[in-house]
Amino acid sequence: MLKLPAAELFEIPDETIYLDGNSLGPLPSGVTAKLGAMLRDEWGEMLITGWNNAHWMEQPARVADMLAPIIGAPAGSVMMGDTLSIKVYQALAAALNMRPQRRVVLSDTGNFPTDLYMADGLLKMLGEEYELRVVDPSQVIESINSEIAAVMLTQVDYRTGKLYDMQQVTDAAHAADAVTIWDLAHSAGAIPVELEACKTEFAVGCTYKYLNGGPGAPAFIYVRPDLIDSVQPALAGWLGHEAPFAFDLDYRPGTGIERMRVGTPPVMQMTALEESLQMWKNIDMGQLRERSIELSELFIREVENRCPQLQLASPRDPQERGSQVSFRFEHGYAAMQALIDHGVIGDFRAPDIMRFGITPLYIGEREIQRAASILQDIISNEIWRAEKYQVRSRVT
Ligand SMILES: *Cc1c(COP(=O)(O)O)cnc(C)c1O
Numbered sequence: 001m002l003k004l005p006a007a008e009l010f011e012i013p014d015e016t017i018y019l020d021g022n023s024l025g026p027l028p029s030g031v032t033a034k035l036g037a038m039l040r041d042e043w044g045e046m047l048i049t050g051w052n053n054a055h056w057m058e059q060p061a062r063v064a065d066m067l068a069p070i071i072g073a074p075a076g077s078v079m080m081g082d083t084l085s086i087k088v089y090q091a092l093a094a095a096l097n098m099r100p101q102r103r104v105v106l107s108d109t110g111n112f113p114t115d116l117y118m119a120d121g122l123l124k125m126l127g128e129e130y131e132l133r134v135v136d137p138s139q140v141i142e143s144i145n146s147e148i149a150a151v152m153l154t155q156v157d158y159r160t161g162k163l164y165d166m167q168q169v170t171d172a173a174h175a176a177d178a179v180t181i182w183d184l185a186h187s188a189g190a191i192p193v194e195l196e197a198c199k200t201e202f203a204v205g206c207t208y209k210y211l212n213g214g215p216g217a218p219a220f221i222y223v224r225p226d227l228i229d230s231v232q233p234a235l236a237g238w239l240g241h242e243a244p245f246a247f248d249l250d251y252r253p254g255t256g257i258e259r260m261r262v263g264t265p266p267v268m269q270m271t272a273l274e275e276s277l278q279m280w281k282n283i284d285m286g287q288l289r290e291r292s293i294e295l296s297e298l299f300i301r302e303v304e305n306r307c308p309q310l311q312l313a314s315p316r317d318p319q320e321r322g323s324q325v326s327f328r329f330e331h332g333y334a335a336m337q338a339l340i341d342h343g344v345i346g347d348f349r350a351p352d353i354m355r356f357g358i359t360p361l362y363i364g365e366r367e368i369q370r371a372a373s374i375l376q377d378i379i380s381n382e383i384w385r386a387e388k389y390q391v392r393s394r395v396t
Contacts, residue, residue, distance in 0.1 A: 021357045026212060077195075106150070
């Protein structure tokens with residue numbers, strides 16, 4: 001097993017402490033060479049024959065099977081492709097199809113907006129009798145009843161890092177005969193996930209956060225093995241067809257998880273991701289989680305001692321947190337800009353959350369201590385007040 005931290009697996013700029021791997025993972029060391037070789041030897045040399053000769057067509061399923069063990073899924077139950085927003089739509093449409101008598105989708109106010117927007121768009125298309133019911137996270141379980149077709153939640157809250165007990169909520173949904181869809185955007189590669197054991201019908205997620213697949217890396221969808229041959233794909237793309245190259249005029253869903261494909265896969269992104277996933281063979285998720293908790297506890301202690309102006313926004317109990325730590329600070333945006341300018345990269349989420357991803361693959365005690373000390377300097381000396389830190393960029 002890998003000894004942590006293993007910063008040599010990544011190309012992180014010198015003097016940078018990267019606490020934003022929850023938003024965009026850093027560049028794994030092998031990716032540049034791998035991608036260069038793919039461009040030169042496959043696209044460049046093989047041209048269109050690469051679909052067969054370089055196995056580009058099988059790549060999404062192959063990469064999905066590399067990812068599956070990280071989320072406790074068996075081979076053949078995961079497919080890569082598209083973006084997470086699209087996968088949310090796909091999973092929800094399939095879920096609604098499984099409960100044709102029911103009209104309500106339950107989600108929570110902590111969900112990432114795109115998940116709610118995609119659901120809202122789909123339900124509006126289906127008709128007025130459909131409803132997206134969004135409740136406070138503390139009220140999800142009590143809101144599950146026989147009206148609910150699907151419970152759609154993100155396991156780790158993107159702002160606070162608060163973690164749902166996936167088993168508990170899934171069991172509650174199943175007791176009411178509702179389907180569950182878990183968004184693992186902030187879980188995959190961050191905490192141990194046991195999808196098959198949990199018995200959720202669907203899960204979706206992205207690979208550019210804790211899985212370090214690079215900006216725009218493909219998303220994934222999981223379908224519980226016993227349902228794979230019966231789910232109805234709403235996004236009935238040609239590559240999810242039983243025989244794409246028969247060019248039939250009617251759609252017949254493909255075999256197994258292949259039916260969750262839509263169109264032409266992003267081969268360059270898929271290649272970068274495939275290389276990034278190599279390291280996970282040597283990573284023990286239990287050990288990773290243990291280190292993440294130790295480092296998070298250290299960070300919280302250090303920041304609370306050094307910066308009394310900041311308030312912890314994440315749950316204090318590490319068992320209720322994912323792999324990020326968030327603090328509230330009225331001038332959080334400017335403070336984060338100043339921090340980035342001083343070599344510590346985190347991010348900001350409106351209205352006042354300073355967010356720090358704790359990624360033990362390349363962060364150790366030394367980085368945590370140093371980040372806390374730089375943050376203290378910025379807060380206690382009010383360095384964030386400088387004019388240049390007030391300007392809002394498009395991406396925060
Ligand atoms: C990051 C994230 C997304 C992003 O969706 P994309 O389609 O990849 O842009 C969606 N949902 C959640 C919960 C996220 O954390």
